[in-house]
Amino acid sequence: MFEFLFKYPLSVYRKGEFLFASGLSVWLLFIAAAAAAGGIWWYLQRSHARLSQAKQWILWGLQSAMAALALLMLWQPGLAVRSLKSEQNVVSVLLDLSRSMALAEGDQSRLQQAVAALDDGVIEGLRERFSVRFYGFSGDVSRLESLEVLPDPGNATHIGEAVAGVLRESAAAPLGAVVVISDGSDNSGSFSREVMAAIRNSRVPIHTVGVGRTVIPGDIELSNIDLAARALPKSRVTARATIEHGGDGGETRLTVRDGTTILASKDISLRRGEQVQAEWIDFPAGEPGIRDLRFSLDPLPNEEITGNNYLRRVLDVPRGRKKVLYVEGEPRWEYKFIRRAMTKDESVNLVSLLRTSTNKYYRQGVETADQLEEGFPETAEELFTYDGLIIGSFEAAFFTPEQQRMIRDFVGKRGGTLLMLGGRAGLADGGWGASQVEETLPVQLAVSGSKTFSREKAKVSLTVEGRDSLITRLAADPAENTKLWDELPELADYQTFGELKPAAVTLLNVSRGGEQSPLLVRQNYGRGKTMILATGGTWRWKMSLPHEDERHHTFWRQLLRAMSADSPGAVTISSDRSLYADDPRMQLRAEVRTKEYDPANNAIVTATVTADDGTASAVEMHPSTEEQGIYLAEVTATKAGAYRIEAQAFLGEDSLGAAALHVRREDGVAEDFHPVQNRDLLTRLAEQTGGQYWTVDDLSGLPEQIRFSDAGITAREILDLWDMPFLFLMLLALKGCEWMLRRQWGVI
């Protein structure tokens, strides 16, 4: 419609410069218009004196507008644009040859539709003015001799890289424009802002032609699984599944398998009106080893594309136990029952230091005879060997300022988790409000004032966040989980504190006498986490329930696993993705710290990549220029399968540690995902480069529009605007209005 009214598409107006081709001054136009308006007014005063003043004004307005329009057309408005010179420029046509283009759209595949549309006069039109080059792209881009013989479909779609590749190849040629014909299902994972900026900087307009449906009814897609790379043995793991669907409702089932063993499944109702839905599913990590997990959604009835209903992930369950240090200032029942809860735990070793009387300590869970022999660690190196730290009913003044600083750094720098418990000498009553540790805590603690610890029984309840947390997961079913919490006996005691800090999340509340206050609160601080459990009385859950009831022990095991599972070592390694679908390039990132957990900038870091057939290769990682202690590398996964990547770091002769990561490369799956046309991406690519988005059904205007480009060999061209239909229609409308009014008023 815009083009019909204004003669040229909007993109031409954006590129062009407005001018008057008559060469007459604009001021003269205004003067002429004003003179015409004055003359019209003088004429109306003389010839239509019997009309009321208001009607005279209306007629004056209509006639003056017509006069102004006519004068405007006489001045010959135009657009000065740069356009490609005929037969001197190159236009590159990129045709998406990925497997998703083979999807049937009615009688034809997407690719057949695209070729047919190009053959329908478009190529001919382009060839009349330009030299046309054809390219085919999927995972990479290659020149095509013609559109008659096309290579086999590829397993990936890398639009950004294909366009950038063609721009590079044509750097020496007068490239006037690029036409990309695709469904837009880019699965490179690297079509970033930077790639887009690089394309935009070439100043070559990219015209995109969208192929394929924007909605596929009855299709569901498991588009992502968020899952930690590692889990503790015999712990429970939560995965977040992102499900995309048409928003039409329906029922499906999410299943997690390790090989042929079903670890968990969950019935899911697809919500009407929502097209993206997040679901959580938790399952047992099992024994130490590598879990080759397959997440799948049961197909909907008559679902057309089922290849996007599953995803694979690798979960590393490393051997060995995490270490949590529990320091307690007084013998109390909570201590006993926490220790009992962790007795059989194979993933966390609870090392405890109990002050039995003044200057007398009792150690449990120590691995060597001299561990904690001198009491609480006095060096950061010793404290940082633990993954978590629990401080019970222990007054802050017991810890030296240096030890308090170490505790703060244990969270902020080391990346450990600090859990503070309620008690006679816990939290504010222990003077922690005035300690160096306070700034790490998720709540405000009073510096002085009345006692906050109470030995009155109190009831516990789950919060909304608590329902989703693995720490408070007593049953997989949410309703059952809430019921189990509601039925728990009261705590033996509880403690209150001040306001929650902005980043704090409350997982449990405690209520007594109708008043509710937070009980279990957590927040992230620096590289680690802090938590507060404002009670020393969960032991009543164990003593007040049948001895077979495991709720107390389950809660504490999950709490301590959550404290320690993510605790980073001195060396950590991560990858940009956990699954490389039809993409061999892995971006690795290692973070290396000294024993005091300061960034290690001069380390030698080697990444060894081992495929599942045992073949291995090593690459030295290079330090990042932007972040301290960060080392980067790109490695190639030569074939599909699971890969183990181990980073080892040395500072001189000293080993700083090692870390391992497991990832998977899978081939032939990427094109099953996002099968609908990604119109947003194609539109964005066109708009940001000065091109235009086209549909495959209407490409007739493409050869004409493509010539307006700043790239290539261009000439300045002035496009007439005086003859645009809009101006004539306006004249007609103004005259028509005047005629109707005159008829009504009887002054024809």
Place this chain on the structure above:
Amino acid sequence: MNSKRSVLVVFALLALVATSVPLIGQRFRSRFMEPGMGFADPDVRAEFFFTRLAYSGYGGGRRGRSSWTTDWPQADYHFMQGVRRLTGIDAAEGGRFVQPVDDEIYEYPWIYAVEVGNWVLSDEEAANMREYLLRGGFLMVDDFHGGYEWSDFMESMQKVFPDRPVVDIPESDALMTIVFDIDQKIQIPNVGYAQRGVTWEREDGFPAHWRGIYDDEERLIVAINHNMDLGDAWEHADYPLYPERFTSLAYRFGVNYVVYAMTH
């Protein structure tokens, strides 16, 4: 007239009783009950209470009281004074008592049973005691002597745990070092030692046995002091004629039992 005199006599006797009972109580209290001694008020809050097991049994305790009250209240009070002074435990001065079938028993993970040679646990009581111990409770039994009382004790104990053996507590057990290093297991006698100079109560009541029952995780859950009377040693801690070495050993063992129960 006679009937009037009889009524007056009855009233006079009642008045005499009414006025003399408090005096007797006051005298008794001044002799035996120091401030804070006895069972704690219900509103007293503390982490630890000296909790007696009010079992049913043959009865016949001294001074007309049931066996389970033996040595009460001085033993409880004196021992708690020691616990409060020698450990960091928030221990109440006054104690509590619970019956084996009470749900209240689960509020007190440490209980003390004295003269268990007299206890008779019904099946229901034994089941509740078993449940208590399996949930994490700790039972210390004391002051029973000789083979006859051992048999009576075991008759009920085997109802609680038919298949868990009673074993001697090894020297290597954490109990022996948890607060105090205990390197002697001498017989701790009752107050009769001060009068007669013998350490045993029954002719077959020696030697002393420090025994126990362990759970599946090898944690001591029942501490059995056979042929000993730690209760008397606590009770007569302020009796000049009762040897200090017995009292101090009884305190050390008692503190270790309590702290062990709060850590294992």
